[in-house]
Amino acid sequence: MKVPFFKLTIDRADRREITKTLDSGWLTTGPRCAELETLVHNQAGAGHPVALSSATAGLHLALLALDVGPGDEVITTGFTFSATVAAILYVGATPVLADIDPETLNLDPECVRQKITGKTKAVISVDIAGLPCDYRALGALCRKHKLKLICDAAHSLGAEAQGKTVGNFGDVTVFSFYSTKTVTTAEGGLALCRSRKTADRIRRLSLHGMDRTTFSRDKKSDWRYDVTELGFKYNLSDLSAALGVARMKRLDSLLSSRAQAAGRYDLALEPLADLIDLPPRPYQFFQAWHLYIIKLKTKRWRISRDTFISEMKRQGIGTGVHYIPVYHLSAFARILKVKPGSLPHTERAFSHVVSLPLYPELKAADIKIVASAVSEVARRFASAGQDTEQGAKEDALKMVDKPLPPGQH
Ligand SMILES: Cc1ncc(COP(=O)(O)O)c(C=O)c1O
Structure with a gap:
């Protein structure tokens, strides 16, 4: 590949923090997780943070801590990674999918409003690609209908909207530290909660439901603990957190490199x-x-989105598709039973979107190579006026059966 879809660079500071933890004699949840929590709290300027093993765990525990369960409906988007919807199913609640804004690809507050019923208990918003949702509208809607708002901010650590930093909008905001994320712990996540009570419950549920962590007991040489409710093993290790701390310390520079690359594109x-x-x-x-x-204006192309991706691959450029609508994935299709045509903007987005390579170390020269490849494919396959909408639809249907390649979610 001339330019891969994603490349991870681990620098000296990352290695130093990891080695420091290896040498400390404490690898599981402890001071490095606490340090990472403080850094995220300071960055958002608010909230009670709990470091976790993944964003998926964060979404699951956020719903449990906010008492969402069987009989409740949770409104979210189908244009997301499956974990957003899976979390709702984990707690026995019913996912209700609302359509997206075709431009931003984020939940459309008006479509959310239309899905509210007497059973609706919560909304899970997703900040696609790192662009925050319209939280002024979503927040007002949730307050009006007394709904809990959980922000799936897997993509948007460090983003701001309407004068506020992500982390300030929902009852719980969930960040992902998965390998492709700006701040990574290899695998990991963090729940930033509006109330201490919610954070305490999430922390307890993340470690078997124990009333005291191993680290706090170790400090006091106290062997006693109780399990006060059935919990999970969703804690983050200090070894993982060390990498997150190193990257969190240079979040501003990582974000500005990404923004610069986006500007160059x-x-x-x-x-x-x-x-x-x-x-x-x-x-x-x-x-x-x-x-x-990017979204292909497919009416102007003689090829479908999938063929565009194959042509980019032939030019040595890695790309991705974010996202295959969750209800296209077979396990979810069986459960969600979305009526054909009921989410037109989600469907249309799926058949048009292509994610180009983007990571902090992407050079101006790499961007030139990617842009030239797009131009070359356009030179060969773009045409004035011919409609390939049908081709795009066929490709979209073919995609349904294909699993996601590793590292692309
Ligand atoms: C929008 C969204 N939500 C949730 C997740 C799950 O994150 P994790 O892999 O940390 O569980 C991802 C993963 O990339 C995601 O993109």
Whole structure:
């Protein structure tokens, strides 16, 4: 590959923090997790943080801690990674999918409003690609209908919307530290809670339901503990947290490298604006740029989105698709039973989107190579006026059976 879809660079500071923890004699949940929690709290300027083994665990425990369970409906988007919807099913609640804004690809507050019933207990928003949702509208809607708001901020650590940092919008905000994320712990996540009570419950549930952690008992040489409710093994290790601490300390520079790369893509791809839609840049939003998603104006192409991806691969460029709608995935299709045509913007987005390579170390030269490859594919396959909508739809259906390649969610 000339430019892979994703590349992880571990620098000296990352190695130093990991070695420090290896040498400390304490590898599981302890002071490094606490340090990571403090850094995330300081970054958001609010909230009670709990480090966890993944964002998936965070979403699961957030729902439990907010007392969402059987008989409750939770409104979310189908245009997300499956974990967002899986968490709702883990607690026995019913996922209700609302459509997205075709431009931002985030939940459309008006579509959420239309799905509210007497059984609705919560909303899970997802900040696709690192662009925060319209929280002014979503927050007002949730307050009006007394709904809990959980923000799946797997993509948006460090982003800002309408004057506030992500972490300040929901009852619980969940970050992911998965390997492709700006701040990674290899696998990991963090729940940032509005109330201490919610955070305490999440912390307890993340470690078997024990009333005291091993680290706090170790400090007091106290062997006693109680398990006060049935919990899970969702804690983060200090060894993992050490990597997160190193990367959190340079979050600003990682974010600005990503933003710079996104800006370079905008400039390089602008001449193709009649063939592709570039990511939106809404006023008053600071994006975390986890992904750079373009949308093909398929009416202007003689090839479908999937063929475009194959052609990019032939040019040596790795790309991704974010996302296959969750209800297309077979395990979820059986449960969710989404009516064909009921989420038109989600469907349309799926058949048009392509994620280009984006990571902090992506060089200006790499972006030129990617942009030239897009131009080359356009030169060969773009055409004025021919409609390939049908081809895109067929490809979208074929995609349903394909599992996600590793590292692409
Ligand atoms: C939108 C979204 N939500 C949730 C998750 C789950 O994150 P994790 O792998 O940390 O459990 C991901 C993973 O990438 C994601 O993209």
